[in-house]
Amino acid sequence: MVNTVKEIETKFHDKVEVDLSKAWHFPKGLPGFEDEKEFVLLPIGENLDLQILQSTKQAGIAFVVASPYNLVDRYDFTIDDPTIDLLEIEKQEDLMVLGIVCIKESLEDSTINLQAPLLFHIENRKAKQMILNDNRYAIKHPIAKEVK
Template sequence: MKIESPVLGTLEIAEDKLIEFPNGLSGFEDLRRFALLHDEEAGTPGLHLLLAVDSPDLVFSVTEPANISVHYELSLTDEESAAIGLDDPSGAIVLVILRRTEADPDKPETAGLMANYMAPLVLNLATRRGLQKVMTRVDCEVTLRSV
């Protein structure tokens, strides 16, 4: 399928490479088909783009939490696992949506990328189905290491 994206240009994406989010994403519940893309030439091996196929002007930057040195676990309900056809947790990958933040003029250190750990994406690549796990609470454990 050929997709014209105002952000990424003309793309050719095979139908069998699409990922379906049966419930859409938070704020975009009506968009269910996405393509997970990676630009090899960009020099950002851990960064992927998630393109809304039916609204190609919508593109999210996503990465695995481990790529930004964050390790965390989450649990899916039986219903969530069934929705994406996940029988074995090792068949899932977890991604977080990234967003760029502009620097506050009084606090230049505030510029950078922010990752949304409260609503990660869980993908079953075998079934090409995914969901966004919106969490109201995250238990965290912090490990400090000297460098």
């Protein structure tokens, strides 16, 4: 049996051991980070709503992420055919959706990117950031007006 546990350098957690069999594979990388194809989700302390999407290759490439459904009353979009094909999506239940969060000093100034959700196929571990071009959603949607 192949050992898939590896110690990686991280942006926020120093060094951590991760199980690479649970890594997420972005076949085309992330926009602006096309060479970064493998990421893991790491917890932020005891906070269940926020996580870190951490590159397994470069410690400096990491993003705070959260489920938009926990922060926004209504959030829906159509997944384009190229994304369905790339991620091999057969049913909606196969997906987890996260958004990149920009944490500021105060909650009132923190935002989530609703214009470019991260889609994760929970069975095959493939993922992609999909650009929506939907004027209902902002790149910097304030989370403070959603969180009571």
